[in-house]
Amino acid sequence: MNPPGATDVLPYDALLVLSFGGPEKPEDVVPFLENVTRGRGIPRERLEQVGEHYFLFGGRSPINDQNRALIAAVEKDFAEQGIDLPVYFGNRNWDPYLADTLATMKADGVRRAAVFTTSAYSSWSSCRQYRENLFDAVAETPDAPRLDKLRQYYNHPGFIEPVVDAVLAALAELPDEGDTARLVFVTHSIPTEMSETSGSTDPNGQPRGAYVRQHRSAVDEVARRVKEATGRAHRHDLVYCSRSGAPSTPWLEPDVNDHLEELATDGVGGVVMVPIGFVSDHMEVIYDLDTEAMATAERLGMQAVRAASAGVDPRFVAMIRDLVLERAAAERGEAPERPAVGSMPAGPDLCGAGCCANPRGPRPALCGVDS
């Protein structure tokens, strides 16, 4: 790796951390849900349920605090590495809104920023929707800074390694079942149609369905490393949480709670739930896993421990730095190393044409080969 220095980050003069956003007080909850679901046809009943999840935690999502902590860790890491790059925070669905942040960046004189999203996998929800929102924000900001979204990082060692250690720590908390415990990897469900159109066909004609393929790659790599560390091959599964939408629309299954029922029927006594689809312990993790799925496990008489998410693990923080330096080098015409582990290669800097199609029809998006 290059010795750190100010020139390393050229052509960038800022980093933007782009996330989902969440409410911070009870009065925020309903307007936040309206922002998220505008025009999405989510049944009112589901929205009331999800509102209750937030009210259970005082109307405050942990996600913004977690992102502020991540940004503080990145700022500290940049300072230690001699990287002189201001870090900005913008959200798709709540304050600080992306468009406001972009206006601030412009006023500060930012010309070209790398964009890190808190979403590791490919699908319309987890990648292209962020790119559409970047397009919209730039379109409404005259002379907006140029924005380069960093590649998806579900297979970056800086994401995988903290998850492996989290699984090992969780197994150690299951003294009676640690040898036979099942690893239950959990991610966000999405409509099966969105899953099928996720990713793009690559030059080798690889099929779509990137969302599930990427998760399987990450899951198998974590399980392989856990086996290497413990000498035991834990059986493992990929299951889903947080299904939304109309009941008549098929979403990825099985749901984590149904899966726990099945495992209990099979006589499994202990599980480690691994939130492989999430980079921090936001609402899906603290409600859907820690509250709901934990209650299911308890009712079934199973021992269950939830593994930690990457959060502010120093390796995850260093990954963000590496992704910025990698992309900066590529933009300078160099050929940087592109770390990737598991069965999938490092993803492209620019998304392919028609990548992760919007189920509601095409909308312009930044950061693709066809942008």
Ligand SMILES: CC1=C(CCC(=O)O)c2cc3nc(cc4[nH]c(cc5[nH]c(cc1n2)c(C)c5CCC(=O)O)c(CCC(=O)O)c4C)C(CCC(=O)O)=C3C
């Ligand atoms: C793939 C995926 C991720 C992971 C990638 C990423 O991180 O982006 C994610 C993250 C998140 N989703 C979140 C919250 C919500 N998602 C909803 C609705 C939906 N999510 C979907 C997918 C995803 N969502 C989909 C297909 C819908 C249906 C509506 C639509 O087609 O868009 C709804 C509406 C109510 C409901 O129906 O559940 C809420 C409130 C929060 C904030 C949590 C907090 O506050 O801590 C976060 C991080």
Ligand SMILES: [Fe+2]
């Ligand atoms: Fe969501």
